Amino acid sequence: MYLPEHFSESDPAALHRLIESHPLGILVTRQDDLLDANHLPFELDAEAGLLRCHVARANPVWREADGSEVLVIFRGAEAYISPTWYPSKHEHHRHVPTWNYQVVHVRGRLRVIDEERFVRGLVGRLTRTHEAGEEKPWKMADAPREYIEQMIAAIVGIEIDISEMTGKFKVGQNREARDRLGAAAELQARGAEELGKAMQGAGKAE
Incomplete structure (x- = not known):
């Protein structure tokens, strides 16, 4: 990444805040001379310095990438920025369009954990995290036990x-x-x- x-x-x-607020990562792996990308909630x-996720057993990535070095990309807020939003543009016109964004790239070694206890615990934690804002949060116990066991398997x-x-x-x-704050507004x-708040906060050290 430049x-x-x-x-x-x-x-x-x-970096942790961005990952936790935008947990759908892009897992990039290499198999022979080909790159592959899977979109997964992490x-x-x-x-512990770890990322965890789960994939469908039918997805070949867990067999192909076990033990390999991988890249996970997390993308936060992003938006097009028009030059017309900069106050100074209207004075000297020396601006062009751009795109502002926040991303985190994570590199590490992938390890497969094909264990029912691990998977069940991971699914339970992910569920509690992402159901927390619901009026009546869904929990694994809401579904028939045999159905959950089938899904976990x-x-x-x-x-x-x-x-x-x-x-x-x-x-x-x-x-x-003034230009950064104008675009943020x-x-x-x-x-x-x-993104607007992030651009406003970028000037705190000025």
Whole structure:
């Protein structure tokens, strides 16, 4: 990933927050000379330095990638930025369109854990996390026991030992404060609250 220094984000807490708020990662693997990508919801265990997920038993990735080095991409807020949102554009017109975004790349070694207890625990934790905002959260006990057992048997657990975590938060750090804040305000007015707030916060050190 091309990473100019002013867009680099190295704060572990910031990287962890992005992964936890945007847990659908892209697992990139290599088999022979071909690249493959699978879109999977991950659990981050920051303290242990691990990512966990599960895949369908019918998905060949768990057999093909076991023990290999992999890349997982997490994409946060992103949006098109128009030059017309910069106040200085209307003075000198020396701006062009761009795209702002936040991403985290995680590298590590993939390990398959084909154990019922591991998979059941992972599914239970993911369910509790993502059902937490529901008025009546669904839980595994809501479904017939034999059905859950059938579903658990149809998936395989994956754990990734994190070796490197790289963040790129392109949120207007290379712009004048008035231009960055002008674009942030326009994004928020259009409903892009997350990216707008990130762009506003990018100027705290100024």
